[in-house]
Amino acid sequence: MMHIKEDARLNPLNHSCAHLLAQAVKHLYPHAKFWVGPVIDSGFYYDIDLGDDVIKEEDLEKIEKEMKKIAKDGKKIIRKVLTREEALAMFQNDPYKIDLIQNMEADTEITCYSQGDFTDLCRGPHVESVKELKYFKLLKVSGAYFKGDSKNKMLQRVYGICFDREEDLKEYLNFLEEAKKRDHKKLGKELELFMLSEYGPGFPFFLPKGMILRNLLENFWYEEHTKEGYEFIKTPIMLSRELWEVSGHWENYRENMYTSEIDEKTFAIKPMNCPGGMLVYKNKLHSYKDLPIRCGELGQVHRHEASGALNGLFRVRTFTQDDAHIFMREDQVEEEVMHLIAFIDRIYKLFGLTYEIELSTRPEEKYIGTIASWNRSEQILQEACHKAGHDCKINPGDGAFYGPKLDFHIKDSLGRVWQCGTIQLDNNLPERFDLTYIDQNGEKQRPIMLHRVIFGSIERFIGILIEHFGGAFPVWLAPVQVVVVPVSSEHHLDYAKEVYEALKQAGIRVELDDRNEKLGYRLREAQTKKIPYTLILGNQEQEKQTVNIRRHGNEEKEEIALTQFIELVQEKVNTKTLEY
């Protein structure tokens, strides 16, 4: 979670700091031109055109030093209102600012802010003087497309953050350090959950311990969906080009699809599961009485994602979607959506994950269907969301070309937001595949169709869980739940083996650490591997048929009967509690 204080003061502070950054860059790179420098959730950035020059990470220190120097000098920040003509004249040599001025609404009040030798076009507000900018840090530098369009040239973006108290800055930098320790890429390696290979960029390998986690999640998914009235299918990984032409993917998604020739015919590896699901729906006639049909598939898809997008388990080229397609009559949609929101909420809560819901609406250009039907669909989704008791931000124009959607966003350990769950209304596929059901008058009707995922992708969800729990999984998910440590591998090994067997027979995932190592050493290792329970067994436990428990992250010890311990673990597993 981000630890940025909700303080209105931090906005002008960070915005002024962006100006300070620009001023320092201007001193060091006099030919620099500036685009925009907004405040963001975590600080600010400024987009800069340096011509052929580049700012590298190692240059940030030098820029920061210059910023400190200017801040110490303590110039006042002076606001000035300009007429459009004055503004155009003032920035006549700056094509970026001219662009901004020309794109302003006619009645906008144009202002600029000056501090010493630096003036920037800006609507403000700002702090009174640069000397208020004391506790800031430049964080990273990267490229960023002008106006966010990859067709445009790339500017350089410098990110930073500013606080009004030194301890807040320290706390934030500390948070970044701590977040790095939770990084799923790091923990995934340390805990032997998954690996990546240069022979398959974006194609993760799941290791035995990661497979336990994965299978548990998938089994859990099947159980919960069975309770919710879902049935399940598995459709082929590869299907012929003609199918993708019918679905529209060949036209709209071609660049992201992997293809291959089989017997002189083109086949594509599925980037989505829906077309296969359509064929299953069409495999028989459906009555209005059978609706809604909820058809789930843990379907592995492949997409050719841009190389620069790949990121651990968060962004991969093959992943398993916990997909389902729901076919309904129109009068069933709202209730089904509300039900789904509650279902997703229940699942996320179980993991202790917080999330935000956004409604993505009709794209401006590329969409199918009538505006009226889009408006109706968007309204249904939004109302269902409100009736289910959730806020719903609007994300205009971000819907899929075939329909609007509700997206569920979860944060990673660095506060970056990832889309996991989504509920999408599809106005496209039922039409393209000519899906029908028979109504009470014996006539064919077109069903409404919903795509939805809860985990989003199993891979991404696992990545998020690793970071969320910092690798210390709840008992029901932990790849190893218990490690048995005999005090002496000579005298207590028999009892340790007895305990180990008893736990194994009870269905508990247990390991026996009978290595010839010091007790303290083995206990440390159980902690670093983040195993929920360590059982220490010596003379006194052996005599009384008890176990001495140490819970992960807790130094207290507790002695209870072996049978009691087995019940304890089973209870934690059954309730799927997050407590040890």
Next chain:
RNA sequence: GCCGAUAUAGUUUAGUGGUAAAACAGAUCCUUGGUAAGGAUCAGCGGACAGUUCAAUUCUGUCUUUCGGCACCA
């Protein structure tokens, strides 16, 4: 794909134009222990391909991987 960085043992890192070091992990032996690092010995390394050079892990180039962003997206 774009901008920048990155690549040394299983892992984390150090170092060098003259063939590589440490810690942890591993193996063997000693130690037989009560809540986070006992000792000894052994084994193990330069992303790929070119170029410069008497000599390249080190310099240069290309490619690849990975990371931070951008764009894209589950």
